[in-house]
Amino acid sequence: MLKPGAGWLRAVAVAAAVMLAGAARAETPFITVQSTTSTQNSGLLDAILPQFTARTGIEVRVVAVGTGHAIRNAMNGDGDVLLVHDKAAEERFVADGWGVRRFDVMHNDFVLVGPVEDPAGVAGGQDAVAAFRAIAAARAPFVSRGDDSGTHKAELRLWKLTGLDPVAASGEWYRETGAGMGATLNIAAGMGAYALTDRGTWIAFGNKAGLDILVEGDPRLFNQYGVILVNPARHPHVKAREGQAFIDWLTGPEGQAAIAAFRVGGEQLFFPDAR
Known part of the structure; x- marks a missing residue:
């Protein structure tokens, strides 16, 4: 009768170890x-x-x-x-x-970020609704998540308070990414656009090039x-x-x-x- 070789025994031992590790993880x-x-x-x-x-x-x-x-x-x-x-x-x-x-x-809270050049002239304000109206009036680029997220819903509530429908300008000055907050901020940075973001993601966000917090402190931005x-x-x-x-x-x-x-x-x- 042939005896199992050392290689075969090692293979069996490895297979048993893998099975035991998998069982432990399953438990x-x-x-x-x-x-x-x-x-x-x-x-x-x-x-x-x-x-x-x-x-x-x-x-x-x-x-x-x-x-x-x-x-x-x-x-x-x-x-x-x-x-x-x-x-x-x-x-x-x-x-x-x-x-x-x-x-x-x-x-935490939401903040309105935008290009430091601030074409809509909203920097330093604490009224988010007034800032949204100014952005629309200036037709300045605004990037929305457009993804039914909590941030997107908060943004839509603010637009509703303006009495304006930004979606009518979708693809023009109003852009919807359908993406998460990080990707949306990257797009805003690349376009020099305004965007609503939660403060936590903004603080942790690495690519702030050309963007800054322009509007904060409105009680309606509570998150x-x-x-x-x-x-x-x-x-x-x-x-x-x-x-x-x-x-x-x-x-x-x-x-x-x-x-x-x-x-x-x-x-x-x-x-x-x-x-």
């Missing part, structure tokens, strides 16, 4: 969080999620898309937790039975984030125990402290406000 508890791009692009989630995993042993897998897309994904059951920034849409999500309960997590457990009564596969553990951590003292401690260039990006 590692994890949740899927449907979230907005700003929490990812700013670096916040990369900074705080390892702290949650170290505390609980639960891995967090993030799907970072626009808020509207994230909500639709959660309605389809493609996630355990929703972390986004459109309070009205979040409250509808819960009222319609897709989520269990909504919790405030943190806030609230909320977290919701996807309703397991609608989607029985939702990991309710692990998902609620994440929500409890995020809105509890440790998670709130982690959010407050996150900074880029010494500047705080998000302000915890769970109650």
Whole structure:
């Protein structure tokens, strides 16, 4: 009878190790969080999620898309937790039975950025609606995300207050990217255009060439984030125990402290406000 050679034994050992590693990973508890791009692009989630995993042993897998897309994904059951920034849409999500309960997590604000040359003459203002009207009157280039994100919805609310319809000028001075905040800011920088952005993404954004914050401080630019457990009564596969553990951590003292401690260039990006 032939005895197995050393090479064959090594191959068996390697295969067994791979199988054991795969089994161990399969047993590692994890949740899927449907979230907005700003929490990812700013670096916040990369900074705080390892702290949650170290505390609980639960891995967090993030799907970072626009808020509207994230909500639709959660309605389809493609996630355990929703972390986004459109309070009205979040409250509808819960009222319609897709989520269990909504919790405030943190806030920052939106800012209007634009070219330092400022062809619409809005720099230094605190009235976002007046600034939007001035941009439209000057037919100065404005870049919109156009992607049903929380930022896009905030922008549309401001346009509605102006009484103007910028979409009528789509492809002219008003451009819709259908992309995330980082890509939209890159396009705005390349075009010398105005854009609405959350402050967190702006602070972390590297390509500010020729752009600056021109309008800030309007109470209508307040940007609230909320977290919701996807309703397991609608989607029985939702990991309710692990998902609620994440929500409890995020809105509890440790998670709130982690959010407050996150900074880029010494500047705080998000302000915890769970109650």
